[in-house]
Amino acid sequence: MSVAVELRHISKRFPGVIANKDVSMSVETGTVHALVGENGAGKSTVMKILYGMQRPDGGEILVNGKSVHFKNPNDAIDASIGMVHQHFMLADNFTVLENIILGSEPKRGITIDFAAARKKVVEMAAQYGLDIDPDILVEELGVGARQRVEILKVLYRGARILIFDEPTAVLVPQEVDDLFNALEGLRAEGMAIIFISHKLDEVLRVADDVTVVRAGSTVAEVKSKDVTARQLAELMVGSELPQPTTHGDTRRPEITLALKDVSIPTKSGSRDLISHITFNLHAGEVVGIAGVEGNGQAELVEAIMGLRDYTGDIEFSGTNINELNVAHRRDLGIGLIPEDRQRQAMMMESPLWENRILGHQRGKPVMRGFVLDKKTTIADTRAIMAEFDVRAPGPTTLAAALSGGNQQKFIVGREMSKAPSLLVASHPTRGVDVGAQGAIWEELRRAREKGMAILLISADLEELIGMSDRLLVMLRGTITLEITDSTKTTPEQLGSAMTGAE
Amino acid sequence: MKVKTLKTLRYATMLVFVLAVIRQITGASDLTSVGTASAALLLSVPIFLAGLGGLFSERAGVVNIGLEGMMIMGAWAGGMIGYKHGPWLGLVAAVIFGGLGALLHAIATITFGVDHVVSGVAINIIAAGLVRYLSTILYKSGSWLGPSQSPDAQSISTNGLPVLSGGKYFGWKSPDFLNYVAEKHWFFISDAAAILRGITGDLSYVTVVAVILIPLSLFILWKTSFGLRLRSAGEAPIAAESLGVNVYLMKYAGVLISGALAGLGGGFLALVAANHYQENQVAGRGYIGLAALLFGNYRPGGILLGAGLFGFADALQLRDSASVHALILLIVFVLSVLVVRDLRKKNFKKAALTMVFAALSLWYFLAVKELPGQLVTMTPYIATLLIMSLASQRLRMPAADGIPYRRGGLR
Numbered sequence: 001m002s003v004a005v006e007l008r009h010i011s012k013r014f015p016g017v018i019a020n021k022d023v024s025m026s027v028e029t030g031t032v033h034a035l036v037g038e039n040g041a042g043k044s045t046v047m048k049i050l051y052g053m054q055r056p057d058g059g060e061i062l063v064n065g066k067s068v069h070f071k072n073p074n075d076a077i078d079a080s081i082g083m084v085h086q087h088f089m090l091a092d093n094f095t096v097l098e099n100i101i102l103g104s105e106p107k108r109g110i111t112i113d114f115a116a117a118r119k120k121v122v123e124m125a126a127q128y129g130l131d132i133d134p135d136i137l138v139e140e141l142g143v144g145a146r147q148r149v150e151i152l153k154v155l156y157r158g159a160r161i162l163i164f165d166e167p168t169a170v171l172v173p174q175e176v177d178d179l180f181n182a183l184e185g186l187r188a189e190g191m192a193i194i195f196i197s198h199k200l201d202e203v204l205r206v207a208d209d210v211t212v213v214r215a216g217s218t219v220a221e222v223k224s225k226d227v228t229a230r231q232l233a234e235l236m237v238g239s240e241l242p243q244p245t246t247h248g249d250t251r252r253p254e255i256t257l258a259l260k261d262v263s264i265p266t267k268s269g270s271r272d273l274i275s276h277i278t279f280n281l282h283a284g285e286v287v288g289i290a291g292v293e294g295n296g297q298a299e300l301v302e303a304i305m306g307l308r309d310y311t312g313d314i315e316f317s318g319t320n321i322n323e324l325n326v327a328h329r330r331d332l333g334i335g336l337i338p339e340d341r342q343r344q345a346m347m348m349e350s351p352l353w354e355n356r357i358l359g360h361q362r363g364k365p366v367m368r369g370f371v372l373d374k375k376t377t378i379a380d381t382r383a384i385m386a387e388f389d390v391r392a393p394g395p396t397t398l399a400a401a402l403s404g405g406n407q408q409k410f411i412v413g414r415e416m417s418k419a420p421s422l423l424v425a426s427h428p429t430r431g432v433d434v435g436a437q438g439a440i441w442e443e444l445r446r447a448r449e450k451g452m453a454i455l456l457i458s459a460d461l462e463e464l465i466g467m468s469d470r471l472l473v474m475l476r477g478t479i480t481l482e483i484t485d486s487t488k489t490t491p492e493q494l495g496s497a498m499t500g501a502e
Numbered sequence: 503m504k505v506k507t508l509k510t511l512r513y514a515t516m517l518v519f520v521l522a523v524i525r526q527i528t529g530a531s532d533l534t535s536v537g538t539a540s541a542a543l544l545l546s547v548p549i550f551l552a553g554l555g556g557l558f559s560e561r562a563g564v565v566n567i568g569l570e571g572m573m574i575m576g577a578w579a580g581g582m583i584g585y586k587h588g589p590w591l592g593l594v595a596a597v598i599f600g601g602l603g604a605l606l607h608a609i610a611t612i613t614f615g616v617d618h619v620v621s622g623v624a625i626n627i628i629a630a631g632l633v634r635y636l637s638t639i640l641y642k643s644g645s646w647l648g649p650s651q652s653p654d655a656q657s658i659s660t661n662g663l664p665v666l667s668g669g670k671y672f673g674w675k676s677p678d679f680l681n682y683v684a685e686k687h688w689f690f691i692s693d694a695a696a697i698l699r700g701i702t703g704d705l706s707y708v709t710v711v712a713v714i715l716i717p718l719s720l721f722i723l724w725k726t727s728f729g730l731r732l733r734s735a736g737e738a739p740i741a742a743e744s745l746g747v748n749v750y751l752m753k754y755a756g757v758l759i760s761g762a763l764a765g766l767g768g769g770f771l772a773l774v775a776a777n778h779y780q781e782n783q784v785a786g787r788g789y790i791g792l793a794a795l796l797f798g799n800y801r802p803g804g805i806l807l808g809a810g811l812f813g814f815a816d817a818l819q820l821r822d823s824a825s826v827h828a829l830i831l832l833i834v835f836v837l838s839v840l841v842v843r844d845l846r847k848k849n850f851k852k853a854a855l856t857m858v859f860a861a862l863s864l865w866y867f868l869a870v871k872e873l874p875g876q877l878v879t880m881t882p883y884i885a886t887l888l889i890m891s892l893a894s895q896r897l898r899m900p901a902a903d904g905i906p907y908r909r910g911g912l913r
Contacts (some may be wrong), residue, residue: 073748089741091734102734103745105727112727
């Protein structure tokens, strides 16, 4: 076996951030080589450099032993490198064939030789087991088939070195199996495959070698058969994995939030969305709501925040807040981390400082009288970013440019900035990387110790059990079980309680 | 392709038959006369050229509201050069001036990322003002007779299909068979012959060029790699970029071709439909071309159909307002066909609504003997509106049409 691609000490800095400090890896032909790392560790940047989309500041790229300098993706394609993008690069209104040949069309005279192209594509599809109809419009294809088109696209250009950027992120399990079978075939054909992912179980399943990057540097290059997922995860984070735990009992006597017989009836008169919910939440206490999604958790949050009409009473620090709207409730000191950060918590196409304003548009530091105080807001945004370790160039960066973990840390920071006495945290660590997860847990721990009451909704049972003092299990809109000491339960027991099995 | 051609032929025959029946009922002889068909073609061509121009631009992902302005520039340049250096050079100038307008649009939208509609509207306003300004200078210098009209140019010669529709070939005068049949006043046969004679006889050579542009555009856009790349710029520019397609170049090419065609359309108005440039000659035809483009669902054949419908309505109102009255009966018929179609699809709500419209139209046809003049003049515009509302349901525009594109979208 020979080395297909070698990266030596690649470095790349962008204004404000160092994306790559020192990344090295060596990929052999006929192997699947995984590149793993947390979001923001520099995986994508190094692959964009290898694919000619960006130029490195330092270091060396060798393809088949020869040093190369790519100015654009065309150079990389000429060097037989192909990229299967995470977000498909396909024209929906084109046929599969048109999508594949675009940019390197076979010609006969001045026309495109569609017949020759079709023949070649059909042959390739058969050879690599990538089943596809070349004359169908891409818009009619499912996700798995679209990915096959992407793979055929790079193979059509003669790629021998294939980069897969988080290819399983969009696939359902069955499609993942198909993809892995295809990868198996490509490996057998002597291709070198670079597989970027942070799903470690998949990495161990498909890869021969694993390179781990952390904070822009290669920290390890290992054989996948020699490591466990946990070891890889610890290499990625650089320390032991964070544990969702709290210490001691910080519960104070005063009740921050009290729900009395809260129900949300449906207009159609069928079963209530939530029904007769009653519980107290003390200051300094974390109450976890466990339940399979869609059993009323979202509605419960909306009732507490005043986003939905309900019957019954909700009291906050002893006063009834039934008549208060969302803004007034927030003014009283209720903070919210919504479950879907991109749709409910951020304006993706706006800079961070504008996102800082959301939910805080009625007072300092954002407003000065009736006018927006942009300068202070930006300064305050910068402070939040520093305190909560939000990795982004600055307050004017667009929210969309941040990784999910950094977005979530920013949202947590924004809610904490007002020091609310109640925080409703809906899936606070969903879809974030291990590092951000640990950071968010740490913030919740600190807030709890300072006396904040936290209502935690999560689908991650270890998080629920570890972070909560008390657990409430929701099933079909009602609380079916209360576990007063969360340390006395296991994920298995909780799981069966959530499904209603005894 | 052959199946499609047969289908088109069948629909065309059916339409002519319906027109013949309506002519018979109403006695509006101009509905299917040689003169109407000929005028309809003459009025369709500029709209078709504008629509085809729009096709190239929008397929490359640039919305081109500026077609109107590019036509104005083409018409003016056609008149200006045409009377001095002959009509053919005038047309060349029209193409170049239309292209200049397009270059402005391309620089604004592609290089500087200006909103496409804003840039297009600006070009329409600038073009109208600019040509007026230039005309005034020419008038002051004494070479023009007025600030709103250029001197007359020579006209471009015409010809017809040999044997079938007259014309002259190398000094031989061809017989005019279709006209002979048309004058026999046989039901349907004479109607069909008259329409064919109208669109094949006394043709300007420029019209022939315009017709050739249909297969040429189809070929370029769907059979060559240039066409595939140009369309990819309008469908998925970032994907195209990732495959090494120069998206900026494709967009520039699309917009420039667009302006050249719109300019040719303007030149046609000045030098073929008339024999001089006149202010307000374009009169919204750029916009109607855009409507034809939408009606044709971004395909050359569809644009031709849209332009043809508008040209027909326009020709009818210009020649004989009595025939416009007969046109209402045609609308009743078309709506009835739609009712049947909707009933078959079990779309009862829509069928009922269409039936109400059909009934109202029929009532209006029977109640009113002659349409008021204002309404007659409006006919082509009403027809455009009606057609648009019927056609817009199955619209498929290029996916990235009108979205500003920046290189480096990959990063």
